[in-house]
Amino acid sequence: MTTRELRKTLEEWAREARVPADLADRALRAGGRRRRSAFLALPAAATCAVVLAVALAVTRAGSAPSPVAVQPRDEVIRLAPAHEPPDKVTAGRSSVGSVLADTRDSPPRKMIAAGRWAVSAYWTSEWRKSGPDLRVRGRTWYLLDPVTATYDETEWGFLDVSPGLRYAAVLEKGLPVRRIGVFDMETREVRAWIPMDRPVGGVAWSPDGKSLVATAYTRHPDEEAVPDGAGQRVIESSRTGFYVIDVATATAGEFHPMALDFVDNSNPRRDFGWSDDGMLIYEWDLSPRHKVFYDLNGTPHAAPSDYVVTESKAGVSPDGTLLAGRDGLPTKVTERATGKVVGRQRVLQLLAWADDDHLIALGCAGKCGNEFANGLVLVTVDGKETVSLSANPARTRSWEPLFTLR
Structure with a gap:
């Protein structure tokens, strides 16, 4: 059963039992907080917990002496808790900071993410x-x-x-x-x-x-x-x-x-x-x-006291110690305290800090047909490791990504 099918079923149960109409949303959010760490599917254990919780609520509501007031659905939007991005780039699709790539399709069809950003x-x-x-x-x-x-x-x-x-x-x-x-x-x-x-x-x-x-x-x-x-x-x-x-x-x-x-x-x-x-x-x-x-x-x-003028979209590293340099092959990263160059990268633009040791960039991992055949890559600060996140779109329609903390 998909998340949307489960949600529909739970709402039907809620209406029959005369419990609040947003009970399904609340139950799914509880499972959703667990499921978002895996991105793809609600774990079976979480699904059972959601169904059990709703079943108990239905039993209690069935013996209630009077109907429960139902709040209009769109009066209040129940927002997710404040976001806390992962600290490190990790491997495996089930981890919060996992690296997800689509190197076949351009524009991409599958989710692209690394570390803090998607x-x-x-x-x-x-x-x-x-x-x-x-x-x-x-x-x-x-x-x-x-x-x-x-x-x-x-x-x-x-x-x-x-x-x-x-x-x-x-x-x-x-x-x-x-x-x-x-x-x-x-x-x-x-x-x-x-x-x-x-x-x-x-x-x-x-x-x-x-x-x-x-x-x-x-x-x-x-x-x-x-x-x-x-x-x-x-x-x-x-x-x-x-x-x-x-x-x-x-x-x-x-x-x-x-x-x-x-x-x-x-x-x-x-x-x-x-x-x-x-x-x-x-x-x-x-x-x-x-x-x-x-x-x-x-x-x-006035600018915030901790604001740093930057020459790249990536700006300052999450821990505040490093600064991404201006666009142009090669790029560089410097130490804020000393101005010392701590790494150079064979990419065109530094777009976002995946964590303190990796950046998402516009560049090429491996051989490219020409200097414009660049896609999204994950590159280490020292520039020694580069991994493709998207296909190189030299002969396909160009696309502009929107990066969001996940």
Whole structure:
């Protein structure tokens, strides 16, 4: 019996016994915390425990003198506990930090992960004409199904995945849109739709998985001028501001208008993200590579005291001692305290720290046909070991991964 079939059966039992309608969800979450460590299937022992717990609840409810009040299903979204990423890269599909790869398919069909991070989703894109001298980048999103450990094509125009890989915040196609969906990745259902006063085109989860920052736009955030013979022509971003959303109650806070003149950024998409502690939001600057921070009311704010300006997406190692260097073959890792180079890697980009000794990178493990035939790899800090995580997509459609703490 699959997780979704089990959930349906438990809900039917709950309705017949007149117990709370979310009893099945609570029972599955108890098993889900165990099952997520294995990623693929609910262990048989956990399944028996869930069924036994529900059977006992049904017996007790059957003798109850009066019906139990049922809370509306989408009034409160019961979020997963705060995420604690694994410390080390491990072997074997049943361990939390295990290395999972798909080196046959590009774009991938099977789950890709290593250590702390998983590819929770990815997108492909194509350009379409949107007006005189204008074009829009249309995205096709593929979202991880944590039950089957595979990626499914979605109907969404934009999305982000919460830490722990349980929920996705989704926006429908035709950006910007006036509602945000909270999509349960295990049941493959939208748990709630959050109405917005102004249309939004981007959304990002807070580090604790309890809040969202949604960026508002007046037109499609991926619309730009068609390049002419002289190069790329620039049109101003249509970003107007942002909302901070409480996910559990599916409610949006006040709209915070934001001017475009604080950051030297010519991109039409200028989304906001979260600081590591979830206390501030930021916007990427283009050059140099650093973040410009604001408080949750949109007021410019000093960077967190432990913030480090980095030249790579990977940034600082989990233990805070090492720093990933800038893009370009070869890359390097330095010791923060001394600036000493502790390793060089034959890769193009360092994307994320899998643990203190390994990084996820864009590169090539083995022989590649040309310098652009690069996929995701796991590489050691000293650069001596490199393992392929994805196929090299030189002759296939390119795709952009979304990394999420698992």
